[in-house]
Amino acid sequence: MMKTNKITQAIGTAIGTLTLFGLALPAVASQKIESGWYLGVGGGSSQATIARADIIADLLESGYTTTEFNSDTKDFGFKIYGGYQFNRHISIEGGYFDLGEFSYTATTIPAGTSFGELEFDGWNLDVVAMLPLTEKSSLFVRIGAHSSKASVDFVGTGAVNVLNPRFQKTSTDYKFGFGYQYEMTERVTFRIEAERYRMDDAVGNHGDLDLFSVNLIYRFGTRSRPEATPAPAPRAVVAAPVQPAATTQYCGVLEIQFEIANDDIQRINREHVLVLATFLDKYPETKVEIEGHTDNVGTRADNLRLSQQRAENAVDYLVREHGIDRDRLSATGYGESRPVADNSTEAGKQANRRINAVIDCATDIEGLTPLPARITLAMELEFDTNSSVVDPKYHDQLGTVAEYLRRHPELTATLEGHTDNANADRAQRVSQERAQSVANYLVTHFGIDRSRLTAEGFGATRRDTYNITASGRQENRRVTIILDYPK
Structure with missing residues (x-):
């Protein structure tokens, strides 16, 4: 009867918790979770190792x-726990567990029986390490410690005489486990796992208790932007020369940001570099120091190398595309040592992935005819995992792009497709399909001449953010539309 009541109570607790989960879902299912607190409940089969040889x-x-020796080594076990997830790979969990009751019956000569029953429950604290398999699924392992109470009752019949019928002991020991989890929604995660608890049975024997459980977890974590956000408007970047601070000087500065682990000068930044080249042509005595910088992800040595490569690529671009004398240009990489924003946020990391051009000031600006400010229109469209279907929320914005192209027939457009961290072959194929899908949409719905559109896939080589969160991976699944101006 005791065992039945415990199982009923545990199931009732689980059902009550799941009901709360269900009530919470409609309000939060569309949110992205990056880190934070969570609660979990699990239950399943528990199994003990009875020290048969020691008892005999x-x-x-x-x-x-x-x-004759008979044992009941299986029962229902459950646990209720809370945790904090630091990132997609590490969390810490603690909670209460009850692994149930286990018993044995030994028949003896002289005629009698010896009956023993073990109960085991306590508290645990674990570190959980996760290995993502897909955007929603992960393998995980755990290791930790538990403080538990073992209660043992003995009953003798017939010739068997029991002098001490009850023993209790509280001890601390280790535990470990492994399992698989799947994110059913942004708030609810399903888990299956196996755990082993090392125990002292209160009468001097050591053994193991195993729990094979099914779990549900509800997350309270930090919310990022909603999944169903309004479609972003096209972004306009104006590239223009820096205005003189006074009539006697003309100074230039340049700042260009980079995608993750990338050192190329992208199309969207070439207008800015063109303005810089115009300034250098006018003032052949001026010199430029190109400074390269990174965020703080990766080793310091790798970041220093990457920042130097970014600066050198900018120098090479000015020499190759605009004929600037290399002797007037210098490149210095500073790695992650000079951040301009907080590296704890994705926006801050992106701001720190940059080059700066520090340019000598020239006197006498008379006669300088800089290029007029020109607009490079860049619109980003996000996609679902492995999908190349254009979301209807972008249709109006694509109509705006098409109208702009119609009004300016001299312009062409490049459509760059990107993915998150899929395997290389699939990433290249999906990114190309996404770019081509947007091109097809502009042709079929707005009558844009296909010869004015170029679709290119870049796979996962040009990331805007890191692939460690669902929102970050979503941002990397995108097509960027860049309007190209004739030279």
């Missing part, structure tokens, strides 16, 4: 020969 030896030492 103890009875024999007391003058009893065991003729």
